[in-house]
Amino acid sequence: MWQRVRPVWVDLGLVVLVVAVQLWPFLARGSESGDPWSPGGYVCVVASALPVLWRRRAPVAALVTSLVATALYDLAETTPAQPVWYAGLVVSYNVAVESPRWLRVALLVFGIGGTVVFKSSETALRSAVLFIAVYAIGRAVAAARAQAERMAHEREIETERAAERERARIARDMHDILSHAVSIMVVQAEAGPVVLAKDPARAEATFDTIAAAGRDAMVQLRRILTVLKTDDGPHAPQPTLVDLPKLVADSGVAYEVVGEPFAVSPDVELAVYRITQEAITNVIRHANATRADVRLTWEPKRLTVDITDDGHGTPVPSDGNGLIGIRERAAACGGTAVAGPRPDGRGFRVTARFPA
Incomplete structure (x- = not known):
């Protein structure tokens, strides 16, 4: 007041x-x-x-x-x-x-x-004590104000940094979602005319896969846009490891789980999902592979996800965002990610490791 x-x-x-x-x-x-x-x-x-x-x-x-x-x-x-x-x-x-x-x-x-x-000396002494006391109070208030301004400035900077990190995360999510969905739709659409004449039943399944990929992409994009538009209220959950088998199955990729699962943070679950999604997208778009495998390995002290293919082993173009996003996602959760041709020269491999 x-x-x-x-x-x-x-x-x-x-x-x-x-x-x-x-x-x-x-x-x-x-x-x-x-x-x-x-x-x-x-x-x-x-x-x-x-x-x-x-x-x-x-x-x-x-x-x-x-x-x-x-x-x-x-x-x-x-x-x-x-x-x-x-x-x-x-x-x-x-x-x-x-x-x-x-x-x-x-x-x-x-x-x-x-x-x-x-x-007089008495008045002088009394005045000196009072003036010094007032001076000390004023300096204490000035120091408190300066500290409050510094803290407010630091909070503002941290808020801006958090917003930048969130924008980068959303950009990676949208890149992963759209790249994965469009790649699957393109591959299936190119295969559609081939199987249409030979196997009508399989052609119908191909078009169903195209529609499902498009619908899934729209659902995930709508979820991200809803989060951007609103500040509170319930939102649909982000993908987790439970959703990983469906992602792999929809992409026609082999899936294997090794070891005994343990609890990991939601950030790690989302990172594993998005890294796998981006790696599969790269296989479809760049590898020219006939087979790809996803292996989830639960070890006592870490969780590892491997995505391998038998393509020509050529990496993603250096100016792309895919491999950069994979490394950033892993690093943001305290993990590491490496990508490159397989040692035997038969394809490409993406490996991400996260501490338990």
């Missing part, structure tokens, strides 16, 4: 409060001689408080003005003792918060030194 109040009203209220407190000695008692208080004393009290109004815009000028008015107070003929000048303390706080170091230290020395020269 206090932060919603306009600063000008805050400063005006401070001026009224400071003037009332500093004029209290004038109103609470009379002079020992019975003479009325000097008008100059009233003027100095009000003049020392008015700079609070511009303490935010020009804190140095406000402090100097307040200190000069305070020093002139002793020149008035009949005035009550004024042990504390609150306006100067208020403005000193702003100087400590907003001014450069050399300037605020110089003004602190100037304010304390002037008190020593023109006031």
